[in-house]
Amino acid sequence: MSNSSPTGNGFVILRAWCVKEEMSRKGADFALLLLASFRRLADAATAELARRGYPDFRPVHDFALRAIADGAVNATELGYRTGVSKQAAAKTITALEQQGYVNRTDDTDDARRKFLSVTARGQEVMQTGEAIFENLHREMEAAIGHDALADMERHLTRLAGKDACSPWIGRNVGGD
Amino acid sequence: MSNSSPTGNGFVILRAWCVKEEMSRKGADFALLLLASFRRLADAATAELARRGYPDFRPVHDFALRAIADGAVNATELGYRTGVSKQAAAKTITALEQQGYVNRTDDTDDARRKFLSVTARGQEVMQTGEAIFENLHREMEAAIGHDALADMERHLTRLAGKDACSPWIGRNVGGD
DNA sequence: TTCCTTTTGACAACTAGGTTGTCTATCTAG
DNA sequence: CTAGATAGACAACCTAGTTGTCAAAAGGAA
Numbered sequence: 001m002s003n004s005s006p007t008g009n010g011f012v013i014l015r016a017w018c019v020k021e022e023m024s025r026k027g028a029d030f031a032l033l034l035l036a037s038f039r040r041l042a043d044a045a046t047a048e049l050a051r052r053g054y055p056d057f058r059p060v061h062d063f064a065l066r067a068i069a070d071g072a073v074n075a076t077e078l079g080y081r082t083g084v085s086k087q088a089a090a091k092t093i094t095a096l097e098q099q100g101y102v103n104r105t106d107d108t109d110d111a112r113r114k115f116l117s118v119t120a121r122g123q124e125v126m127q128t129g130e131a132i133f134e135n136l137h138r139e140m141e142a143a144i145g146h147d148a149l150a151d152m153e154r155h156l157t158r159l160a161g162k163d164a165c166s167p168w169i170g171r172n173v174g175g176d
Numbered sequence: 177m178s179n180s181s182p183t184g185n186g187f188v189i190l191r192a193w194c195v196k197e198e199m200s201r202k203g204a205d206f207a208l209l210l211l212a213s214f215r216r217l218a219d220a221a222t223a224e225l226a227r228r229g230y231p232d233f234r235p236v237h238d239f240a241l242r243a244i245a246d247g248a249v250n251a252t253e254l255g256y257r258t259g260v261s262k263q264a265a266a267k268t269i270t271a272l273e274q275q276g277y278v279n280r281t282d283d284t285d286d287a288r289r290k291f292l293s294v295t296a297r298g299q300e301v302m303q304t305g306e307a308i309f310e311n312l313h314r315e316m317e318a319a320i321g322h323d324a325l326a327d328m329e330r331h332l333t334r335l336a337g338k339d340a341c342s343p344w345i346g347r348n349v350g351g352d
Numbered sequence: 353t354t355c356c357t358t359t360t361g362a363c364a365a366c367t368a369g370g371t372t373g374t375c376t377a378t379c380t381a382g
Numbered sequence: 383c384t385a386g387a388t389a390g391a392c393a394a395c396c397t398a399g400t401t402g403t404c405a406a407a408a409g410g411a412a
Binding site: 028034036037038040041042045062129130132133135136143144148149152153155156159 | 324
Binding site: 353354355356357358359360361362363364365366367368369370371372373374375376377378379380381382 | 405
């Protein structure tokens with residue numbers, strides 16, 4: 001079968017919904033609708049990115065890269081900004097470094113630190129990603145209309161709840 | 177930090193969006209909005225389910241259980257209906273069996289098969305889950321209005337695209 | 353300066369939920 | 383009877399996380 005969705009695992013649930021449509025569970029169906037829509041977008045973007053010369057570049061890499069470009073200059077800070085443990089952030093950095101999207105140099109001020117910077121290729125992939133998402137946004141507008149999309153964004157913002165995303169749960173994670 | 181979201185991994189991306197709000201990437205933001213909203217619902221439902229006496233019951237278990245109740249009487253069929261390999265389905269079945277939600281008995285007609293059935297506790301957890309999702313649906317209606325929610329469901333159905341969910345990719349998976 | 357505490361990043365081991373590949377037992381069609 | 387398909391089990395692996403532990407470096411106080 002090869003799941004092979006670049007969105008990764010954990011999104012397979014929605015297929016159950018597709019196969020069996022007469023489920024009659026309004027709340028759950030709505031949740032699955034949200035998931036399916038997200039997956040649709042993320043997969044489309046990742047596939048397009050792969051076609052344009054950036055294979056193996058996942059959504060999670062995009063957000064990490066953006067956080068680095070935005071001032072997350074070391075692993076701990078990246079973990080904090082992306083809401084994961086510094087260990088998980090370090091793994092992402094390793095992947096990004098191996099693919100040539102970031103550089104990791106010694107920090108002259110603090111010998112413990114490794115200074116992160118985005119390479120030219122990293123800048124490229126971010127620009128391309130933005131362009132792709134803009135296209136997708138336009139496609140959605142074409143499909144359901146500008147106003148409907150704007151309404152949805154407004155309502156989803158309420159449902160998602162900014163308060164659920166406060167500066168998060170803690171900085172010192174992973175037993176340290 | 178303990179991510180500890182019952183929704184599981186792969187959904188952490190959205191935190192990046194929360195921390196940095198002035199990102200100005202409309203398409204990507206919309207995708208994250210969808211993800212955040214889904215996660216909100218799924219986490220709320222799973223947490224509530226845990227509080228009502230069904231800990232460690234994840235969304236993925238709910239859908240598997242529902243598929244079994246709905247006629248997926250063996251691992252291969254469950255895999256097909258939920259869109260995963262039969263091996264993955266078997267793992268889920270094992271978990272559900274250990275938690276007492278399904279029974280696995282020998283099939284009298286076909287000695288290769290194990291016959292799956294939902295236990296009384298399995299029936300209970302499904303009913304409770306339905307009630308919880310209905311509550312969440314009502315809360316959403318209260319938050320953004322009945323019509324707005326109905327509109328969103330309609331539009332999301334278009335965006336998600338039923339065609340992306342055709343009877344799936346193949347039945348014989350995993351090298352067999 | 354020495355001592356204590358904090359921070360940084362690394363390493364190992366683990367989890368969840370998937371994936372392939374291989375294998376045996378069993379069923380079924382010719 | 384035999385050949386091929388099917389069911390499920392087992393092992394190894396993947397991804398993207400998690401804890402726990404650790405050494406090296408930094409920083410503050412006596």
